[in-house]
Amino acid sequence: MRKNNLAGIITISFFALFTFTACAQSHQQNQQLLSLSNSIAGNAVLLNNHDTIVPLMKLEKRNIAAVSLGFDQQQVFDSLLNKYTKITSFSAANYASATTLNDLEDDLKYFNTIIITLPSAAASEARNTNFILSLSRSKQVILAVFGEAKGLSALDALKAPIIWSSDSTPLAVAVIPQAIFGGIGLSKKLNTAISAKYTTGSGFSTSAIRLKYTLPEDAGVNADELLAIDKIAMEAINAKATPGAVVLVAKDGKVIFNKAYGNHTYGGLPEKVSDIFDLASLTKTTATTPTVMRLVEEQKLNLDTNIGAYIPKARTSPMNAISVREVMLHQAGFIPYIPFHNAVTSSDYSRDSSAAYPTKVADNYYIRRNYFKDVMWPKMLNSPIKTRGQYVYSDISMYVMKDIVERISGLPLDQYVWDNFYKPLGMQTAGFLPRNRFSKEQIVPTEQDTYFRKTLLEGYVHDQGAALAGGISGHAGLFASANDVAIIYQMLLNKGSYGGTQYFSPATVETFTTKQSNVSRRGLGFDRWDPDLSKKYPSELASSQTYGHTGYTGTCVWVDPSRGLVYVFLSNRVHPTVTDKLSNMKIRGRIQDAINKAIDKGLK
Numbered sequence: 140m141r142k143n144n145l146a147g148i149i150t151i152s153f154f155a156l157f158t159f160t161a162c163a164q165s166h167q168q169n170q171q172l173l174s175l176s177n178s179i180a181g182n183a184v185l186l187n188n189h190d191t192i193v194p195l196m197k198l199e200k201r202n203i204a205a206v207s208l209g210f211d212q213q214q215v216f217d218s219l220l221n222k223y224t225k226i227t228s229f230s231a232a233n234y235a236s237a238t239t240l241n242d243l244e245d246d247l248k249y250f251n252t253i254i255i256t257l258p259s260a261a262a263s264e265a266r267n268t269n270f271i272l273s274l275s276r277s278k279q280v281i282l283a284v285f286g287e288a289k290g291l292s293a294l295d296a297l298k299a300p301i302i303w304s305s306d307s308t309p310l311a312v313a314v315i316p317q318a319i320f321g322g323i324g325l326s327k328k329l330n331t332a333i334s335a336k337y338t339t340g341s342g343f344s345t346s347a348i349r350l351k352y353t354l355p356e357d358a359g360v361n362a363d364e365l366l367a368i369d370k371i372a373m374e375a376i377n378a379k380a381t382p383g384a385v386v387l388v389a390k391d392g393k394v395i396f397n398k399a400y401g402n403h404t405y406g407g408l409p410e411k412v413s414d415i416f417d418l419a420s421l422t423k424t425t426a427t428t429p430t431v432m433r434l435v436e437e438q439k440l441n442l443d444t445n446i447g448a449y450i451p452k453a454r455t456s457p458m459n460a461i462s463v464r465e466v467m468l469h470q471a472g473f474i475p476y477i478p479f480h481n482a483v484t485s486s487d488y489s490r491d492s493s494a495a496y497p498t499k500v501a502d503n504y505y506i507r508r509n510y511f512k513d514v515m516w517p518k519m520l521n522s523p524i525k526t527r528g529q530y531v532y533s534d535i536s537m538y539v540m541k542d543i544v545e546r547i548s549g550l551p552l553d554q555y556v557w558d559n560f561y562k563p564l565g566m567q568t569a570g571f572l573p574r575n576r577f578s579k580e581q582i583v584p585t586e587q588d589t590y591f592r593k594t595l596l597e598g599y600v601h602d603q604g605a606a607l608a609g610g611i612s613g614h615a616g617l618f619a620s621a622n623d624v625a626i627i628y629q630m631l632l633n634k635g636s637y638g639g640t641q642y643f644s645p646a647t648v649e650t651f652t653t654k655q656s657n658v659s660r661r662g663l664g665f666d667r668w669d670p671d672l673s674k675k676y677p678s679e680l681a682s683s684q685t686y687g688h689t690g691y692t693g694t695c696v697w698v699d700p701s702r703g704l705v706y707v708f709l710s711n712r713v714h715p716t717v718t719d720k721l722s723n724m725k726i727r728g729r730i731q732d733a734i735n736k737a738i739d740k741g742l743k
Contacts, residue, residue, distance in 0.1 A: 165363060166363045170356055172310065172354060175310055179308075180323050182305065183303065183304045183315060183325055184302070186341055187298060193302070193343075194349070194638075196638060196639040198224045202251050203250060203252045204226070204227045204252070205228050205229070206231065206247070207228075208270070209267075219312075220254065222622055223316075223320040224565035231267075239269065243270070244274060252280075254316075255282050256284075257283075258286045259285065260286055260290060271299075279299070280299040281301075281302070281319060282294070283315050283316075285304050285312070288329075291334065292333055295337070317351055318345070320638075324344070328340050329341045349637065350392060350394050350629055353393050353395060358703075359738075360741045361740065365396055367736075368386055368396065368398070372400040375724060376401040379720065380724055381711060381714070381720075382402050382403065382404050382407070383401030383402050385400070385412050387625050389625050391703040392629060394625065403584055404584060413568075413622070415598075416692070416709040417601050417690075419602060419694055420615060421617065421690045423613070423664060423688060424696075425624065425696075426552060427540050427544065427614070429642075431664065435647065436643060441463065442463045443463070443464055444462065446459060447460065450539070457524045463543065468656045468659070468663065469530055470529060473524070473533035474531075474533060475532060475533045475534070477535070477604070478603070483506075483607070498510065499609075500607060500610075504592045515607060516542075519535050519539070539613075541614075551611065556570075561627075566619065567623065568620040571610055571618070572616075574597070584597045584711065584714055589716075598618070600618075601713055615690075615691075624696055628687070628696055665688065666686065668684070668685040675728065679732050680739070681699060682700075685698065686698055687706075692711055695708045695727045708730060
């Protein structure tokens, strides 16, 4: 293959893979690309890492900016950085009229970590070196240099880490950001001396500690075998089972597939892989259950203690004697569902906010003060216990667990998960009440609600009970992108470890995600593979180790440790109104089996 043709394929494949607007190229082309990518990673050199700054850790303590000093592929570079945590981009080109970069340095005053990219030819320019050295005196600087090695000699005075790549193709620009965050490990040493400081043999080694974004072939999967995903996803859209969807596949800690299909609404904005979805009941295992896991591990919460020991008002209710373990297994005997919205009267809500109606439920819909405390919570506390000991899935379970964990931790659930999980993991889109942080255009709408809120739900939780509770609940209310969902479940697949931090002990992850019930397939909080093979749940080929959850809005996440797999499917099948086509067509399970087949074929 001629060099210019290969360069074209690299560029096409780069944008297909790393911006995920489409999938990767053919298997044969991917093998060539993977060889090139591995060569680039194998030849990149990490210098000045005496303090083990790279890979970056403790993301919760970092406010990170990315600065381009004449680097013409910054958009590509920053898009990869943003898969790991929130990055704010700056370019020296916007300060081109200045002989110094003092104004740029001023604009960086609120950031404590600065990732700088520059071509090696620009490393000797006084304006650049002065800027880099000045910044490094008060901030953590990491420098990514692309091009000839001789440019590094101008950086002898710099003590901050440098990652140097002699290659400056788009493929190299995709590799280096991942090395900074530990998606890719580095080990290369300098073959020849560059300066008095950067001598032969200089270089530091790192290990992979976060997700890598790569080609299917990097995980032993033939990209051609994943084409079935496209067919099934488009079948769903053409049948109007959902207007759009995002699918993500991670195997062995590597994101090998991430693609958006369709639109936000029929004829609306095109779907993007970075879009934020209403996760519905994925909230149970992505927010509430991890909080329970942490508090159990800290011995602040006992699974075998009764509800009344933690919730004073429950002590005179039917749920008093029920154990936390029964709640987490959906064996408490709670009724499945209370349609709270059916009881809302005209005096309970207002179209304008006020002191009397402070809780926003949707655009132009506010519920009266203390509605949850005065109406909803008493109904749940006093609801009849009819099926204790049997498996009856109930949302009430996670309302109860939210109250318990908030009492123990002393923090609202949304703040606890952000502080303890989402921010340190780099899950920048994950959280409740997304309209407080993101534009409507970034959030996929759910139902055109004609019976309760009388509006299109854009960034407000679809679940009526969670909405009336203010958008933050233990069973629903969480929103996130597919990438962020993948991060936390990769942490679970890693037995509690991610990004150099141990979030849970392996024993805790094992306890919650494996089968814990004598009467159902369930783990603690987590749903699991069903041993009744006639149900083929969650899919026909899913292994007995599979755990995860589904969500009413058309979502699911499944982890299969036997295959090293994290599978995420996000959609808005409730738009414009609720339809069961997604389930009836078995779209989520069929895509999961297309992935399973591709993985299994690669193992043969």
